[in-house]
Amino acid sequence: MRNINVCLSTSLFPFYNEGNKLVVVVDILRATTVISTAFHYGIKDLIPVSVVEEAQGYLNKESYIVAAERNAEPIEGIPYGNSPFQYMNEKVRDKTLVLTTTNGTKAIHLSKHHEVITASFVNINAVFNYILQSDKDVIIFCSGWKGLPNMEDTIFAGQLSKMLMSSKQFSSKCDSLLSSISLYKSSDDDMFSFLEHSAHRIRLKHLNMEQDTKFCLSPNLKSEIVPLFKDSKLIPYEK
Numbered sequence: 001m002r003n004i005n006v007c008l009s010t011s012l013f014p015f016y017n018e019g020n021k022l023v024v025v026v027d028i029l030r031a032t033t034v035i036s037t038a039f040h041y042g043i044k045d046l047i048p049v050s051v052v053e054e055a056q057g058y059l060n061k062e063s064y065i066v067a068a069e070r071n072a073e074p075i076e077g078i079p080y081g082n083s084p085f086q087y088m089n090e091k092v093r094d095k096t097l098v099l100t101t102t103n104g105t106k107a108i109h110l111s112k113h114h115e116v117i118t119a120s121f122v123n124i125n126a127v128f129n130y131i132l133q134s135d136k137d138v139i140i141f142c143s144g145w146k147g148l149p150n151m152e153d154t155i156f157a158g159q160l161s162k163m164l165m166s167s168k169q170f171s172s173k174c175d176s177l178l179s180s181i182s183l184y185k186s187s188d189d190d191m192f193s194f195l196e197h198s199a200h201r202i203r204l205k206h207l208n209m210e211q212d213t214k215f216c217l218s219p220n221l222k223s224e225i226v227p228l229f230k231d232s233k234l235i236p237y238e239k
Contacts, residue, residue, distance in 0.1 A: 001169065001170065001171045002135070002136070002137050002138065002169060002170050002171075003137040003138070003170065003171060003172060004137065004138040004139075004140070004161065004164055004165070004170045004171075004172045004174070004177065005137075005138070005139050005140070005172065005174040005176065005177060006139075006140045006142065006154075006157045006158075006161060006174055006176040006177040006179075006180050007139055007140070007141045007142060007176065008142050008144060008149040008153075008154060008157075008176050008180075009142060009143075009144030009145075009147055009148055009149045009150075010103065010106055010107055010110055010143060010144060010147055011144075011147035011148070013107075013110050013111065013141065016139050016141075017110075017111070017113075017114075019137070020114060020115070020136065021114045021115070021136055021137050021138065021139050022114065022115045022117070022131065022134050022136040022137070022138045022139070023111040023114045023115065023116045023117075023138075023139045023141050024117055024118075024119045024127060024131070024138065024139065024140045024141060024160070025104065025107045025108050025111060025116060025117070025118045025119070025141050025143065026107075026118075026119050026120070026140060026141060026142050026143060026153045026156050026157060027101070027103055027104030027107065027118075027142075027143035027153065028120060028121065028152040028153055028155075028156050028216050028217070029150075029152050029200050029201070029204065029212070029213060029216050030069075030082045030083065030084065030101075030104075030212055030216055031069075031082060031099070031101040031103065031104025031105060031143065032104055032118045032119060032120045032143075033084050033120040033121070033122060033215070033216040033219070034067075034082055034083070034084050034086075034087060034099070035099070035104075035118050035120070035227050035234065036118070036119075036120040036122035036123045036223050036225070036227070037084040037087050037088065037122060037219075037221070037223075038084075038087040038092055038097050039223065039225045039227055039234075039236055040122065040123075040221060040223040040225060041087050041088055041089065041090075041092050041093065042090075042092060042093035042094060043065070043087070043092050043093070043094075043095055043096070043097045044094050044095060044096055045096050045097075045233045045234060045235045045236075046096070046097045046098075046099060046227065046233060046234040046235075047096060047097070047098045047099070047232065047233050047234075048099055048100070048104075048105040048108045048109065048229075048234065049098060049099070049100045049105065050100065050105065050106065050109055051100065052068050052070070052075055052078070052100055054100070055067070055068050055078065055098050055099070055100045056077070056078065058098040059077075059078070063094070063095055063096060064095065064096050064097075064098055065079070065080055065092060065095045065096070065097045065098065066078050066079060066080060066098045067079075067080035067081060067082065067086075067097060067098065067099045067100075068080075068081070068082075068099070068100045068101075069081050069082035069100070069101045069102060070101075070102055071102060071203075072102070072200070072203050072204060072207055072209070073207060080097075082099075082101055083209065083212050084212065084215055084216065084219075085211070085212070085215070096233075102145075102146065103143040103144060103145060103146065104118075104143045106143070107141055107143040108229060108234075110141075111139075111141055112229060112232075114139075115134075115136060115228075115229075116228070116229035117130060117226050117227060117228050117229070117237070118227045118229075118234065119140075119156070119160065120156070120216070120219075121156065121216065121217065121218070121219050122219045122221060122222065122223050123222070123223040123224070123225060123226060124156075124159065124160060124163075125222065125224075126223065126224045126225065126226050127160065127226055128160065128163050128164065130226045130237065131164060132164075132167060132169065138164070138170070140157040140160055140161060140177075140180075142154055142156075142157055145199065145200060150198065150199065150200055151183065151195055151198040151199075151200075152191075152195060152198065152200060152201070152216075152217070154179070154180045154183050154184075155180070155183050155184050155187050155191060155194075155195075156184075157176075157177075157180040157184075158179075158180035158181040158182070158183050158184025158185070159184045159188075161177050161180055161181050161184075162181050162184060162185075165177075165181075191217045191218065192213065192214055192217050192218065195213075195217070201213055225237070
């Protein structure tokens with residue numbers, strides 16, 4: 001039986017970073033939701049970069065889209081930010097998206113020595129099926145906020161953990177997994193209201209990004225695409 005753990009933030013990842021695991025990177029508000037949405041609308045691949053300056057090096061290159069965010073805010077001079085609504089159009093089709101964010105792209109790079117996929121509520125069912133087909137132990141890696149846990153990633157980890165544990169293919173002795181499932185059960189009826197006083201929902205509200213939050217927690221589209229990190233890029237997994 002395979003093992004599953006939940007890592008609640010980037011600062012905790014060194015405690016899980018051993019062996020060769022399947023790491024599921026989660027940044028619900030908003031990076032992995034943007035990634036799922038952009039692939040759904042037809043981007044070819046995605047290069048996650050660590051710093052804004054590296055992303056700026058791709059500006060004005062043909063067939064590249066450059067996107068950046070720091071502290072939830074867009075970066076001046078970079079055309080795209082971290083809102084899923086920016087990617088819901090034909091302009092992104094067959095392009096390479098270069099993305100840097102405060103937390104999500106950092107988590108991808110921290111885990112790149114493992115097999116890495118990204119997950120959101122947009123593609124949770126596809127991710128669930130991908131994990132079932134694997135033979136590796138699993139880490140659900142919550143990006144959190146600047147090294148600290150956050151509620152929205154933990155809730156997602158709880159839902160995915162509950163689905164996986166119900167498959168009877170996994171065992172776990174992870175208190176973070178049990179805590180995430182408990183938080184998910186508490187929030188299941190209305191995640192948006194449940195997160196009313198959470199730090200990142202408040203942060204986005206002050207930036208007039210409530211629609212982003214609503215979409216990320218309850219998207220009106222579903223994707224069958226699982227973004228897989230390979231050769232320094234996220235690409236759509238092909239069966």
